[in-house]
Amino acid sequence: MANENNPQLEQQLRETATLGNGRALTGLSIAARASLSAHSLNNEGTINNEQIERIVNVVQDGEVVPVNAVSGDVLKHGFIDHLRALALGADGALPLCASCRRSDPNRINEDPQFQEALKGINKTENARVVDEVVRRCVIDDLGGLLVTQGNRNAPRRSVAQFGWLLGVPEHVRTERYTHIKLALGATEDDAEGSNRGQNLFKRPASSGQYAFVTQLALGRIGYNDISAKYVVEPAERARRASAALQALYLTLAAPTGAQRNTQLPHLQGAHGVVCFAFGTTPPVLFSPLEEGFENQMRDIANAFEQQRRSLALVEFASVAELGAILERATLWVGPARA
Ligand SMILES: [Zn+2]
Structure with missing residues (x-):
């Protein structure tokens, strides 16, 4: 368990455990810069035979500049897929509704047992609807959704939050490459849309440094925000939180994302900082678009936290180190065992 080859990291983890002092984690955030090469994880659409990558505007030195990006929706989709796989492998220790079990995008709203349970709930009793959502499915508990059937408006806010994965200006580039499907002897006649002719198409490949931000409100797992009560017992909340940490890693x-069949991203490294929260102050974040974001995070955390001592920061220099940090954090998701 101890990081014998990395005494500096081990020291930071021990200091975090000391600061936590047996309290359960209420939340964590991660700010990282990741290097990815030749990916096409997120695209805007296709114009004729040309696929167009996502571009968003970001601030650089007070000016707005366009960069390649992957949406938070794509990242959250990946998180949910990893969480589903963990829940399916957990032998019933993590509940899944029937729809999430088969990746239905409507999630618990499509689950017949949930629909049946809703019939017995008055449409003004949103707290009871959220109780059902949170109890029945780890994905709906963590991913959140809106229940509108029966003319109601019962929201479950997401426990997991993701920003866009943003290319760092001047450190990211996209090129478009021509590909061809050779179909020797194919005729021009393709009136029935069989797509058997020879195709020429262009697809983007993007490479560079990307800024990644995420937050997990661990204290809200199994918690009904409307009734302000936990509806899942502590041992299961801890299991859900551990799975969330693993899925986040x-x-x-x-x-995950688009075009992985032929443009599987080359992940070449990541560095950054994890902020752990053990109290009511939420974990802090500062954009890794900026140089020195780790120090900025530390300064922000210290601004109000000198006396209260509820935030701890741990830096990582590789993808593997982030894994070691989040694995250790699974020991802090529930109250300390006696
Ligand atoms: Zn579900």
Whole structure:
């Protein structure tokens, strides 16, 4: 368990455990810069035979500049897929509704047992609806959703939050490459849309440094925000939180998204900082688009935390180190065992 080859990291983890002092983690945030090469994880659409990558505007030195990016939706989708796989492998220790079990995008709203349970709930009793959502499925508990059937408006806010994965200006580039499907002897006649002719198409490949931000409100797992009560017992909340940490790690370490069949991203490294919260102050974040973001995070955390001592920061210099940090954090998701 101890990081024998990395005494500096081990020291930071021990200091964090000391600061936590047996309290359960209420939240964590991660700010990282990751290097990815030749990926096409997120695209805007296709114009004729040309696929167009996502571009968003970011601030650089007070000016707005366009950069390649991967949406937070793609990242969250990856997180949910990893969480589903963990829950399916947990032998019933992590509950899944029937729809999430088969990756239905409507999640618990499509689950017949949930629909049946809703019939017995008055449409003004949103707290009871959220109780059902949180109890029945780890994905709906962590991913959140809106229940509108029966003319209601019962929201479950997401426990997991993701920003866009943003290319760092001047450290990211996209090129478009021509590919061809050779179909020797194919005729021009393709009136029935069979797509058997020869195709020429262009697809983007992007490479560079990307800024990644995420937050997990661990204290809200199994918690009903409307009734302000936990509806899942502590041992299961801890199991859900551990799975969330593992899924979050995989979201960065095993990126999911588009075009992975032929443009599997080359992940070449990541560095950054994890902020752990053990109290009511939420974990801090500062954009890794900026140089020196680790120090900025530390300064922000210290600004109000000198007396209260509820935030701890741990830096990582590789994807593997982030894994070691989040694995250790699974020991801090529930109250300390006597
Ligand atoms: Zn579900």
